[in-house]
Amino acid sequence: MAAIQFIRHRNLLICYTDLSGAKTDEVVGICRQSRRLMRDVPENSVYSLINIQDTQFNVEYLPIIQETLRANRPFVRASALIGLDGLTTTLTQVITVFSGRDVRVFKELAPAKEWLREKAGMMPALPSVPVFISPVPAIHPGLFVTKA
Template identity: 30%
Template sequence: METSTMTVETKPKCEIIDYKGRKIVFTDISGARPEDAIPAFERTTVLVPTLGEKGALSLVDAKDARFNTDLISKIKEVVKKNNPYVKATAVCGLSSLTSLMVNSIITFTGRKMKLFDTIEEGKEWLIGQ
């Protein structure tokens, strides 16, 4: 008997969400391959400036995302470009290894950024900034 498997493809995305009356730029790369995550980070350079200088709160869900040197380079580039507009960034769902990579990005860019286990924890921290 033949069985078929249905694959649900995760599409990385970047959008502005509302959380308790605050606008947050939400970049969802959960489960993404590096080449699929890059366009989502590029989109932040369009959305983030619309919230004004130091007006953007940024949330990244990176649970089960895969990283490579191209993606890390793109993230560093985008973080630097968006720095004048971002007040704070919460990154959620990282493994120990990817946490080390993100900590190097924090050091490299000087961004106010904090790591969280869950999206809810990240949102709560962001609205307190």
């Protein structure tokens, strides 16, 4: 079910638009809801994450999506998209270059959230590598010289 909501990821507030598996009427409803939501936030303050995996794209609602992107542009600082296939990803990247919007396409949710954190000027996550802490070796008493 399509939804739009604010989520928090490591202290960053993200506007998460979940259109995964959405039908045409759901996409239209979310676009309208998104425009209403953006009217209540300061300009250039929103970090947007949009999931369009398995969304049924239809030419009939393309103008509504374009109008939503235009209306929301002043409020969105950076956007991350997930759920695109190879050709759609390439086309999206070309379109964003010409539109001047800061949009990046990702395959998975976690890297998209981290990129938005970086765009917000927050420190990136440390890599997930195991940290091995070796025990401190016992100090041999003969290593210290004491004066009597």
